[in-house]
Amino acid sequence: MAKVWCITGTSRGLGRVWALAALERGDSVVATARDVRSLDGLVQRFPGSVLPLALDVRDRAAAVAAVAAGAERFGRLDVVVNNAGYGLFGAVEELTEQQVRDQLETNLLGALWVTQAVLPVMRAQGHGHLVQVSSIGGVAGFALLGGYNCSKWALEGLSEALAQEVGPAGVHVTIVEPGPYSTDWGGDSAVWAPRNPAYDGLRAARRAAAARHVAVEPEATARAVLELVDMAEPPLRLFLGTYPYAIAERAYAERLATWRAGRALAATADGVARPAGAS
Template identity: 65%
Template sequence: MNTGHTKTWFVTGASRGFGDVWTRAALRRGERVVATARDVSALKPLADEFGDAVLPLALDVTDREAAFAAVARGAAHFGGIDVAVNNAGYGLFGMVEEVTEAQARAQLETNLFGALWVTQAVLPGMRERGRGHILQVSSIGGVAAFPTLGLYHASKWGLEAFSEALAQEVASAGIRVTIIEPGPYGTDWSGSSAVHAEPEPAYEHVREARRAAAAGRVPIDPAVTADAVLAVVDAERPPLRLFLGGYCLPIAERVYAERLATWREWRSLSESAG
């Protein structure tokens, strides 16, 4: 239960997936949301259900000026932004060799730079009020990388990097940063919103192995994440990172163990470099 003041959220990609789930969760407990999506008509169900508590705005997060304008409009309408959720994003599927320049740039423009622009836009108001919480929606793919998703991982690793630095930069201003790292949920990031590179036959065996590894895995309903996200928003000292789902931690433990083992194995060569 939220025991603090009524918060105003700014959510990108609010029309579906996590964005829709968390927007509705905030609104149902009496908070206010600036809900954004590229197609503002997709936000009509939210407006119809929650009325004046939601401000639906069209926003393409790759447009820096538009991001600043949307934040300014939302802040003016509700009197400031308390929680910013950088959720807008999609999956780019393709081997590193396969993705085109346009596909690679578009992936980074949305998943990395889109989050950066919104973050930059909300920070001055948060600093002025001495409080705020920025939720960066990453992924287990922001911690570990898998074949066929190299540029998606690049976008999420970049998001995690600047967000970790940001958390240290703004802590003294009363602003908190949490990197949300979900496992496999049924959010459509790999469905209709995804982009697929033209396949190179030489990599078909890699694709087959990935399909086999994912066979039988049932995506989790994203609705089950609502309470966890509300709890982290309400926390007095929220974590810098939060996995969603039980799928992630074993992968992270394996990945970090492998990294440490490699660094230690090659430590003598490393130290020989001075």
């Protein structure tokens, strides 16, 4: 049975790739973008299967309206992909207040508003799949990406709790964690903090490391995402590409080692347990 998708951030990048893949196999897509004109090509190629909507996910009321319009047009929403987002680059000390607020408004709160809007629809129809687009940067922290890491780590915690809340209603949640792809994430859509010379050496080292990595084309992710949404019991988390595995495995090994090394000190904070009802 063909699925009905709602994908935010479909003007380019991963969102565009996934919308196109869904449409090519006969699914329908509620496609959102800040500039709805960027969706003209999809509409012309797949007339009747695309509902193009202008949406700035930071606007909660607009997110509610977009979800309602999509559900009315197609009768249901099977898959909702919270993909809209961008990268914020800069050392933690360099980030401006407005840059951090804007990052969280888009990457975290934008996904929250869409999620809240769609849950009544999915609960009423008895099924649904929320795909929350995080990043390997939502699993491990990276120098000069602290603001971005903050938004994705928060999205992961939110989504993990969400999965426990809506699973009994037949709604699945998957946190998709891509590695680096050759999208516009680090290009025109990125935001850069004012530079402090104290971090210029670190910036140069990071640029050199990035230059050694060949990013994969985003089209390579389409098959995995299509198979993911077709699963009867999809996983809570899914890496896209093998690049994230070494990073995640190293990060978790280091965390476990740190926690274990501090176990004796941690135990000093247990205190004395009191029986229930004791004053």
